[in-house]
Amino acid sequence: MDIVAAEINDYLLAHSEPADEVLRDLAELTRRDLAPQSGMQISHDEGELLTMLVRLTGAKQAVEVGTFTGYSSICIARGLPDDGHLLCCDVSKEYTSVARDHWARAGLTDRIELRIAPAVETLRSLRTEPYLDFAFIDADKTGYPAYVEEILPRLRTGGLMVLDNMLRDGRVLAPENDDDRAIDTLNEALVADHRVDVVLLPVRDGVSLARKR
Numbered sequence: 001m002d003i004v005a006a007e008i009n010d011y012l013l014a015h016s017e018p019a020d021e022v023l024r025d026l027a028e029l030t031r032r033d034l035a036p037q038s039g040m041q042i043s044h045d046e047g048e049l050l051t052m053l054v055r056l057t058g059a060k061q062a063v064e065v066g067t068f069t070g071y072s073s074i075c076i077a078r079g080l081p082d083d084g085h086l087l088c089c090d091v092s093k094e095y096t097s098v099a100r101d102h103w104a105r106a107g108l109t110d111r112i113e114l115r116i117a118p119a120v121e122t123l124r125s126l127r128t129e130p131y132l133d134f135a136f137i138d139a140d141k142t143g144y145p146a147y148v149e150e151i152l153p154r155l156r157t158g159g160l161m162v163l164d165n166m167l168r169d170g171r172v173l174a175p176e177n178d179d180d181r182a183i184d185t186l187n188e189a190l191v192a193d194h195r196v197d198v199v200l201l202p203v204r205d206g207v208s209l210a211r212k213r
Helices: 006-014 021-033 044-057 071-079 093-105 119-124 141-154 168-173 178-192
Strands: 061-065 085-090 112-116 132-137 155-164 196-201 207-212
Touching: 006 044, 021 044, 021 071, 021 093, 044 071, 044 132, 044 155, 044 207, 061 071, 061 119, 061 141, 071 085, 071 093, 071 132, 085 093, 085 119, 093 112, 119 141, 132 141, 141 155, 141 178, 168 178, 178 196, 178 207
Parallel strands: 061 085, 061 132, 085 112, 132 155
Antiparallel strands: 155 207, 196 207
């Protein structure tokens, strides 16, 4: 979603931490070989935001729902301490094979665990006490409510949940399909949820930050 003018977009990227060779190569490979699915990859500025948020929360235990080719997982894992752990949930061996290659190049394989299975099943298999520090959700939109309900009880007080694509290219104002309706309904639910403090930011296609009370 083009929230800002193209020249401002260029300025934003020029004044954020630059992507290193691993991320540049991953972005180029994804654009070249996986169009039109490459649109599922987050932008670099959003990746830097994830790294910053992980560091600010002091997270050690993180989970990601929707890994694709691994850009966001690299950004999250880089924000973790050396003994941190990121659990990635995805259903595609094809896309995540690209992620695995780039995790290795980035020296992050010891911090990242990948489980290939429906994310709800993976989340339900986790221990139930609140131990997660950070969660990032960027997967099938109709599944978001279920992912939120599985993650929140496992998120510690002060832990942060980040949700992507919360504006749906602006269609939250007039939903056109099931994905749009699911996100619009979730936005309403989150702002009314007594368990979290939430802010919806106009970053790319909309990023919601939900901090557990």
